[in-house]
Amino acid sequence: MHKGKGMKFVGDSRVVAPEARKPMLPKDYSEYPGKTEAFWPNFLLKEWMVGAVFLVGFLCLTVAHPAPLERIADPTDTGYIPLPDWYFLFLYQLLKYTYASGPYTVIGAMIIPGLAFGGLLLAPFLDNGPERRASKRPIATGAMLLALAATVFLTWQSVATHDWAAAERQGKIVEKVDIDKTAEGYQIAKDNTCLTCHGENLQGGAGAPTLIGTGLKPEEIAKIAKEGKGGKMPPGIFKGDDEQLKKLSEFISGLGAK
Template sequence: MHRGKGMKFVGDSRVPAPESRKTMLPKDYSEYPGKTEAFWPNFLLKEWMIGAVFLVGYLCLTVAHPAPLERIADPTDTGYIPLPDWYFLFLYQLLKYTYASGPYTVIGAMVIPGLAFGGLLLAPFLDVGPERRPLKRPLATSFMLLAIAATVFLTWQSVATHDWAAAERQGKIVEKVDFDKTSDGYKIASENTCITCHGDNFQGGAGAPTLIGTGLSAEEVAKIAVEGKKGPGGTMPAGIFKGNDEQLKKLSEFIAEIGKK
């Protein structure tokens, strides 16, 4: 109680403050018996245990399924079929379509992904309603379902249409074999552009298989050199070899002996 000029001011703690003046404070932990725990060490120990389980699981997967290794990258091999990591497969598939490849690569590589990810970034500003149920947020729900459907479809298409057999053949590690590059057989192969497709060490490339250790006889090699070949191992058109019979014999014998054990 305070005294003033002929006035008395009385304060009573039993008078509740207006609702608008109440401070919104969370309840004390003591009001939730059995539902709280100390951050250290209880909660943090549980987090570490879960993290350790996942870490050991990933380590076991890396030991059981090591990352596949391919042959040394060859920048001159224009026939190599690349395949990005799984989380980029949908963008990889997008670049296969006519409107997003060739002269329109900029559209597939920058414009379309830029619009898609920009739309996701603008989602919180496009839908500012208080509703949290998906059915009450048609705009945000539609954009999210469209993004998920497009990503899943493009990823599935990329895996389904990829030439896995050709990629495995191209990426196969081939044992390097030394041979005489001054021999007549190698000179004939160079003159008939064999090394253009099969590589200067016959390791394969540009969509052509390796010629090291083919297991073919000289007669079979000669037949392929003249008549060509079509099949899963690659396509070789007929008429590439332009030499005479003697040169054909030397070339076929040379190739049949490469890598032969």
């Protein structure tokens, strides 16, 4: 019998191999210069630096142009025209169209946006090829370009068609003035339906400007009351006599006057 014949060698899985004791080192990317790099810390550090630059720029922009403030919200003002933030303007414009508003609000608010965002979510699964060039991924590229074009067009339409002058008037912060509702001038304004458009406290509403602090003389107010102004206030609304018109004009002219 030869020496060692019939002997068997077995390994114990509980013994850690020498290779496993080596520390976790990043892969060597020297074979691919300029094409790839380690995620930590190289790539992640670049991401943080770019994010910091944008964050500082955004903070400077908010300091230079603070958010505009409007007057205190009035739930009784049915003439108020709301306007969402710029990143929701495309959805706001969509709700203005015939088959996306009114009785079709569910279509404009849920179905159409749901189909659009659902299509974008499914785009990577519908076109999951290995190519990275946009020209070789027609489904994903076409869906993204269509969504981008629709968003830009609807946002532009919302800005172009919005009544910015009315929005500035309705949101203007005016000095709070205690209105004497027992005054004869106020009762004359109430009897001539002035409060219907200008509000119970004459603060403005329904597209009508505030009557507080107008800076107009009584003669100018009397002329507007009789002859109207623009297309929103036609002539002939005031039905009282000259004495009532004088008291109304003096009352309105004195509101908020300094």
